Amino acid sequence: MQSYEESVTVEQAGRNLQEECMAGFGFDIKFPPAGTNPPPSNNSMNMPRRYGITDRETAARYGYQLSESEEARPQGPQLSEAAVAVLTGRKGRGPNAELAPDTYKGKKIPKDGCAGSSFAKVGGRLDGSLPETLAYESQTKSQERPKVRSAIKDWSDCMKKSGYDVADPYDAVKLNPSSGNGQASQAEIATAIADIDCKKQTDLVKIWFEEETSIQHEQIAQNALALDELKKKNTAAVKAAERVLRG
Template sequence: MKRLRPAAVAVAVLATAVGAAGCNDTVSSGAGKAVSDQLKADTSNWPAATPQQGLAKGLSLPLEEYMQTYEQTVVIAQAVRNLQSQCMARFGFDFRPPPAGNTPPPNDNDANIERRYGISDRTIAEKHGYGLGEPQQTGTRMPAISKAAMVVLSGRSSGEKNAKAATSYQGKDIPEGGCSKWAIDRIDAGDLDFSLAGKLNQESLIRSQESPEVSAALKKWSACMKEKGYTVDLPFNAVDLAPVEGSQKQIQVATADIDCKKSTDLVKIWFGQDAGLQRQQIDENQLALEEAKKKNDSAVKAAEKALRS
C-alpha cells in the first residue's frame, strides 16, 4: 500500500472494490457499532488480524503496528464513497458505488504473515495446494457513470488524467479535484504513505533468510523434502515442482512442504529472526514510522466520524 493519489481516485473508485480510498482487516480499528453498520459488505470472509490456524497461528510481526489493516482500509474507503455520493448529489447525480470491502485479500496487511515464509496452513493446502481457491466477491459492480458525472467526480473537463481542470457544472462550482478529491480531503486521507514500513518489511524478510539460524533450518527443510521425493532449496520455489494450481500433484507437494516446515520448526525459527530484525528497524526509524501511523490513525478516526454522521 503506497501513497494515496487523489487525482487518480476518480478512476480508482470505478475500477476497484476498495476504490476511492486508494489504500490497502477483521474490524480492528476499534470501529463501534454505528460505524460497523455503515460497512455494508459481508465481513464473514475478511482476513483475521492474526492467523487463526496453521503454523503461523497467532504470529504478528512488530512492523504490522505501522501498516494499515484491511478494516482500516475499508473504513476509509466507505467514508470516502459516502462523501463522494453526497458531493455528487449536490450536482444532481445519483452516484452510488458498491460497499467497500467486498473483495477482501487473503491477508490483513502487507506483512502477509500467513504466507510470508511460504504456505503454512495445511487445511488450505489440502484443498487448493498452493492456491487460495476462487476469491469471494459480491456486489462489486461499479455504477455506470455519464461523461458529465465523470467531469464532476474527477474535476477534469473530460475525466482524463491530462485534461484541463473543470471549475463549474451548470452554474455550480466544482471542488478542486472534483468530488473525489473533496471527499478524500474531508478525512485528510490524501497523504497516507506506508512505503517505509513496506520497505523495511521486505528488507527484514530478506535479511532474516540469510541468518545462520534460518539458513540451517532451510537446509533441514530441504533435506526433509528430499526424503519425500522432492528436490527444492527454498519454500518459495516448491510450487515450481507442481505448477498446476489445485492439482493432486500440487496438493501432495504443498502438504509435504508444510509437514517439513512443521518437523523442522522452520516457520517459528524464521519468524523469530524476522521479528528481531524488525524491532531493530523500528528503533532506527521510530520517528518516521510513528508519523505515518499518526496520519493513518487520524484518517481512520475522521472516516469513522464521517460514517456516523
C-alpha cells in the same frame, strides 16, 4: 500499517462523501460498498503465507490454491464525461488527463473533484510506502540470516527425502504445473503437505519469524519518528471516517 478493517472504514466514508458531493452537482451516483472483495491477508505484513504455505488442513483440500475463489468484483457506476470531470477534477481518465473546467453549471468543482475533497475530509489516503518498503526489506534480509539459511537447507533436505528437489520454500509451488482451472491435483496436495510437514520438522517458520522480528525491531528504532507520525495520521483518518459513517 493500516489494517484491512481500517482501510475499509476510510474507503467507505470516502465513498459516502463522494456520493453526497456528486449529488450537490445533480448526479445520482451510487458506489459499491467498500470491503466486498476482502484480500487473503489483513495487510502485506500480517499475512498467512509470508513464509510460504503453513496451514495443513487447507493444504489437504486445496494444495497451494487459495481456499476460496475470488468473487466477481462489483462494478462501479457508469459515469458520463461530465460526471468524471466533477468526480476527479479531470477531463477523461488516466494520469495524463487534462484538468477539467473550474465549474459545472455555475457551481465550483472542488480541488481534485469530489473524490479528492471527500478523502481530504478524512485525512486523505495514507502513504504506506515506508512500512511497505521496510516489510519487503526485512523479509529479504531475513533470508540471508545464517539461522534462516540453515533452516531452509534443512527444509530442502527434508523435502528431498520425500522425493522433492527444491531449494527455496517459495519455489515449492512450482513443482507441480497448474491445471489452469483453479483446482489442485493430488500431486500438488501431496507436495503442499510435505512442504508444511518439513517446515514443522525443521522449525523453519519459527526460526524465520524470530529472525525477521529482530530485523524489524531495528527498523522500527531507526524510523521511529516517521512511523509514529504515520500511525497518528492513520488513527486520525479512521476516527474521522467513523464520524462520517455515524452521520
